[in-house]
Amino acid sequence: MRPLYIIMCKGLATVSMLLLSLCAYGQDNKEVLHSSMIGVGWSNILDTYLSPYNYTGTDLRIQRETMRMTTLWNGRVSNQSLIDVNGAINENHAGNIDEYAGGIRYSQGWFYNFNEGNVVNPVSKWNIAAGLAASGYLGVVYIDRSGNNPAQAKADLMIDASAMATYDMVIARHHYLWRYQVSVPIMGIAFSPNYGQSYYETFTLGNSDHNVLFAYPGNMPSMRHKLTLDIPIRRYTLRVGYVAQFNQSTFNHLKYHQYSHNFMIGFNKYLYRR
Amino acid sequence: MKNILSLLILISSLLAFHSCVQEEDYDNSKQGNFEALWKVMDEHYCFFDYKQQELGVDWDEVHTRYATKVNEKMNNAQLFEVLCNMLAELKDGHVNLSAPFDFGRNWSFYEDYPENYNDSIAKLYLGHNYQIASGLKYITLDDNIGYVRCETFDEGIGDGNVSVMLQSLASCNGLIIDIRGNGGGQLTKAQTLASHFTNEKLLVGYVSHKTGKGRNDLSTPEAIYLDPASDGIRWQKPVVVLTNRAVYSAANDFVKCMKQCPHATIMGAPTGGGSGMPFNSELPNGWSVRYSAVIFYDAQMRHTEFGISPDIPLSMSGADIAEKKDTYIEKAREYLLNSK
Known part of the structure; x- marks a missing residue:
């Protein structure tokens, strides 16, 4: 690895950790929204380290989200904390090999709210917010067969661009709140074995070969x-x-995608302290 | 409204910027499965350069020759036969095709050679009172030579097992480790056993993996060292390792390590080789394919894919077999008693 590359990786890791540590800064805890959801849906995984073909099946997802307003920027910045756990049970198209995948993503984001109201307590009809999030992912994809490449580890530490909008729909004096959010990883570091590198080399011998990579939308x-x-x-x-999640990468000539679509249900808990 | 419009433009541009990461769609026809197998090997197999040098295998020429043998009228058994014949060109015991009805293999590395091992005779040396430590069968022979039979490295051999065994054989004047017929298992178990026969950190080989789809896209070889066992007993007396052509894969690696150990002598027939670490993939019809993906060289950066030569060559004598004697064990005992 080149020294510049190491510096870049360390720099990004430091920035991400700083962002994570900021999560407690500036919170006023007056407007807080907790949300817990569970969902089921469809999964499609391609990982050419394991197989050249897509595996499809069922995806399960649990999300725990906390949104709160902060005192930053005259109280226009909201903070979002998100834990996203998913698991998938897939099989190949021939139906004779099973695949199990799972992982956890944790993110902390800060959003500038463009309207008088905000995405935590949306007093306006429309509310728009946009910002950055630091997120980290740990996961694994395992194919149920013997051999020296049955599993693939997944890990990344990213800075995401994210935007959200809320719409307060009133029907018979009841408020129904729509919210849409999109997040795109824009820069960070990710782990990948090299094209034909075995985990024996990585973990038993301790050899590395372009295993920690600079990630950006071009390769992720x-x-x-x-x-x-x-x-x-x-x-x-x-x-x-x-x-809907579309996680993709092309590291070390290895192609990977994990597409999932989940229908979620859960409850919110609002805490307003005026 | 202006903000909403801006957001929509931002989302649209992000969507446009992203492209799907996909592989070519599969073709589950007979020709499609043939092409898929050829491509999996073409992009992942690690020994093309070496096999071209040693066997004259030209993988493009192999494609041309075998493509004409595949048609849509053939049944699965016929397709399987053609695909296995194509893979057999590589003469690699780690290259296999698995279908529900058969396991395609090329085991010529030992099937074309004398076995140099007779199980019923070898069992006479072990008798009935031998001990077993995690698959390692051991006993002290009547001339005070320790005899260890190691049939596989699939067992969970640990430092504790090896130490208990070596403690039990500590009073012996020498040790025989008989790995004839050992087809391999876990590389780490082979190295665990070998680590009890050195007091120094030893360079035992190099490793290199594929870095891309090109046939010669290989990483710079990295050194592999054998550390002396940190827990338990390390053997300080002469040791003989008995080998035949059926010694393969992780067992071949064990021999490679023992070659570097100061008190070890390899006796017998050359090993069968198998120095590629196998990975698995699959075909559109669900058949599994295994192939060598990572190259392990010896300490002199030589290939051991086709075997490791012994220090002292041996072959089983017909006269000894008639007398229910194992030439290998008898010669090893003689060697160890003379090297006291």
Whole structure:
């Protein structure tokens, strides 16, 4: 590895850690929204380290989100904390080999709210917010067969560009809140074995060969979309939604994609302290 | 409204910027499966250069020759036969095709050679009172030579097992490790056993993997060292390793390591080789293919894909077999007793 490359990786890691440590800074905890959702959907995974073919099946997802306003920028900056856990059970198109995949992503984001209201407590009809998030992912894809390449580890530490919009739909004096969010990883570091490198070399012998890579949309063109509808039911708020994730990479001539579409359901908990 | 428009423009531009990461769609015809197998090997197999040098295998020429043998009227068994014949050109025991009805292989590395091992005779040396430490069968022979039978490296051999065994054989004047017929297993287990026969960190070989789809896209070889066992007993007396052509893969690597150990002597027939670490892939019809993906060289940066020569060549004597004696074990005992 070149020294410049090492500096770049270390720099990005430091910036990401700083962003993560900022999560407690400037929070006023007056307007807080907790949301927990669980979902099921469709999964499609390609990982050419393991197989040249797509594996498809069922995807399960759990998300825990906390949104709160901060005192930053005259109180126009909101903070989003998101834990996203997913697992998939797939099989090849011949139906004779199973694949199991799973991972956890944790992200902390800061959004500038363009409107008088905000995405946490949307008093306006429309609210728009955009910002940056630091996110980290750890996961694995395992194919149920013997051999020296049955599994592939996944890890990245990224800075994501993210934007969200809310729309307050009023029907019979009830407020139904639509929210859409898109996140795109723009820069960071990611792990990948080299094209034909074995995990024996990486972990037993401790050899590295371009295993920590600078990631950007050119080699990691990924997107995550989330659309939710909050439905008030007496004192509670039901949240239903759709999450689509398109995680892709082309590191060391290895192609990878993990597409998932999940229909989600859960509850919100609002905390307003005026 | 202006903000919303800006957001929509931003999202649209992000969507336009992203492209799908995909592989070519599969073709599950007979020809499609043939092409898929040829391509998997073409892009991932690590020994093309070496096999061209040693066997004259030209993978493009192989494609031309075998493509004409595939047609859509053939049944699965016929297709399987053609594909296995194509893979057999590489003469690699780590190259296999698995279908629900058969396992395609080329085991000529030992099937074309004398076996140099008779199980029923070897069992006479072990008798009935031998001990077993995680698959390692061991006993002290009547001339105070320790005899260890290691049939596989698939067992969970650990430092504790090896130490218990060596402690039990500590009073012996020498040790025989008989790995004839050992077809391999886990590389780390082979190295665990070998680590009890050195007091120094030893250079035992080099490793290189594919870095791209090109047939010669290989990484710069990295040195592999054998560290002395940090836990338990290390053997300080002479040791003989008995080999035949059926010693393959991780067992071949064990011999490669033992070659560097100061008190070790390799006796017998050349090993079968198998110095590529196998990876797995698959075909559109679901058949599994295994291929050598990572090259392991010896300490002199030589290939051991076709085997390692012994220090002292041996072959089983017909007269010894008639007397129910194992030439290998008898010669090893003689050697160890003379080297006291």
